[in-house]
Amino acid sequence: MTQLEFQGDPPAFGHSMLKYFAFDSDYVNLNHGSYGSLPLPVLAACNKLTMQIESNPDLFVRIKQTELITKCRAQISKFVNAKTNEIVLVRNTSHGINTIMRSFEWSAGDVIVTCTSTYDAMKGLARFLHDGPGHPKVSQFVIQWPTSHAAIVAGYRAHLQSIPRHAGQKVVAMIDSITSVPGALMPWQALVQVCKEAGVYSVIDGAHSIGQEMNIDLGKAEPDFWVSNCHKWLFAKRGCAVMFVAERNQHIVKSSFPTSKVYISPSDREFPGQSFIEQYNWNGTIDFVPPLSITAALEFREWLGGEDAINGYCHDMAMRGGAHLASLFGTRVLDETGEFTCNMVNIQIPLPPSVHPSEEITNLFNQKLLAPTNRKTKVSAGIFYHNGAWWARCSAQIWTELGDFELLGSVLTEVCEEVAREYGQ
Structure with missing residues (x-):
């Protein structure tokens, strides 16, 4: 990594951190947990090593x-x-x-x-x-x-x-x-x-x-x-x-x-x-x-402030974001006490239990979230079925803000209505 990439103090966590990642400007990543997200300074070090x-x-x-x-x-x-x-x-x-x-x-x-x-x-x-x-x-x-x-x-x-x-x-x-x-x-x-x-x-x-x-x-x-x-x-x-x-x-x-x-x-x-x-x-x-x-x-994480700073922010954002999204949906989070929550939070989405789980429905959610035909913004979250209800698993990261949860909520409300119409019984 060059000195330029690490000049001065890092910016505050939140959207200011997005410049250190290669995300499309119209992509909101709340599914970091699935595949990870490579920071640009680490990518630069990888390219140098290559x-x-x-x-x-x-x-x-x-x-x-x-x-x-x-x-x-x-x-x-x-x-x-x-x-x-x-x-x-x-x-x-x-x-x-x-x-x-x-x-x-x-x-x-x-x-x-x-x-x-x-x-x-x-x-x-x-x-x-x-x-x-x-x-x-x-x-x-x-x-x-x-x-x-x-x-x-x-x-x-x-x-x-x-x-x-x-x-x-x-x-x-x-x-x-x-x-x-x-x-x-x-x-x-x-x-x-x-x-x-x-x-x-x-x-x-x-x-x-x-x-x-x-x-x-x-x-x-x-x-x-x-x-x-x-x-x-x-x-x-x-x-x-x-x-x-x-x-x-x-x-x-x-x-x-x-x-x-x-x-x-x-x-x-x-x-x-x-x-x-x-x-x-x-x-x-x-x-x-x-x-x-x-x-x-590890060098990048140390520059960011270390493990306590990184995970302190991400855990707090997961807890606050999950509660906020559940409030918008009128539902609940899976882990009410926080005992099971690190930086991923699970929120029940407004989809009736009459919509039974299938690979077809999971693929439809992925299509609607990541490759929509009627909107520019793409958003990711893990959608799954557990114990009689549908849930969204959201990963909070150093770039996440409450507004990202609100955007996901807006999109999921629309998609859930569409899925319920097509697959509800």
């Missing part, structure tokens, strides 16, 4: 990239309070969770624990593993909002206790730290402890955590595995994620994906986790810019 790589690919790939990747791993390890030798970089959270879950040697009687709020791709992974050798059973824990962290922890403990156990059995729990839909902070640290008590492996899907969830402390929480996207809330370039594998479990993840040339057969290893880090440092030619953009993203 030119450095292309100026001498052999020099960069053969000599320089390992040093830079190691630096990134050290920075992000400190950020989440983990040992550097427990952290590697992968393409995205789904990639990391797949690597972990496919590394277990499944046997008849093993169990994979999911939740009704588990991300759809991860539910698909559990089904895929069930269909494969060993055929582990999938046991689903039901979560329906409104609820509380205490109720979830108590219910989860009872659910694990209800699973029949036998000697040699593996039980592996896939747990969201922040669920995708609804966008809700889970008591995942407490659930990790419940898993420890029950002799269950904890695999934390932290796709939405890093850059949104405050004070992530893997050293204190001690999950078995944890993966989080850096291109969502941390402002890194798509796609890169950080994958944590506790030292005690590195023998389970025997190979990176793809398998690296430095793979060592378990029978030939001097210690169980040998070659774990090295496999992820090099397992085929990739675009090295996304993982290395973590450094620039």
Whole structure:
């Protein structure tokens, strides 16, 4: 990053921040949580790095990239309070969770624990593993909002206790730290402890955590595995994620994906986790810019004022924006107490329950919001159905203001009326 990009103090959070992003002037982004948003200063750093790589690919790939990747791993390890030798970089959270879950040697009687709020791709992974050798059973824990962290922890403990156990059995729990839909902070640290008590492996899907969830402390929480996207809330370039594998479990993840040339057969290893880090440092030619953009993203966040300033603003805006939009709709927010809210807020939209959920209706909402035929302004939010009602998941970011929620409210009111006319019964 150049000095020009960081001259002086940053502007106030709100619309003044839009100049640091590449959004179209007629686009209102309230769905940052889905795909992230790359700041222009980080993009400039990425472009500079791209030119450095292309100026001498052999020099960069053969000599320089390992040093830079190691630096990134050290920075992000400190950020989440983990040992550097427990952290590697992968393409995205789904990639990391797949690597972990496919590394277990499944046997008849093993169990994979999911939740009704588990991300759809991860539910698909559990089904895929069930269909494969060993055929582990999938046991689903039901979560329906409104609820509380205490109720979830108590219910989860009872659910694990209800699973029949036998000697040699593996039980592996896939747990969201922040669920995708609804966008809700889970008591995942407490659930990790419940898993420890029950002799269950904890695999934390932290796709939405890093850059949104405050004070992530893997050293204190001690999950078995944890993966989080850096291109969502941390402002890194798509796609890169950080994958944590506790030292005690590195023998389970025997190979990176793809398998690296430095793979060592378990029978030939001097210690169980040998070659774990090295496999992820090099397992085929990739675009090295996304993982290395973590450094620039962290510098940008520090210039903005750091994690407390960023997430303090975004959380406050999520709470105020959600309440304001619910008031405009005459509805409610999903999380009345704020216990589940980080920087994403879920607001019930004025669509009757007689409109049943379908992919066709979800696609229609996307079309009406993002590619309208009768208005210039485009706006994004995550529309979903939960527990008998329709909701909008809105992501608050450093550029968000209350007026953005009002604009979304105006558009959604119009779209909901149209959907109700066409699909209501």
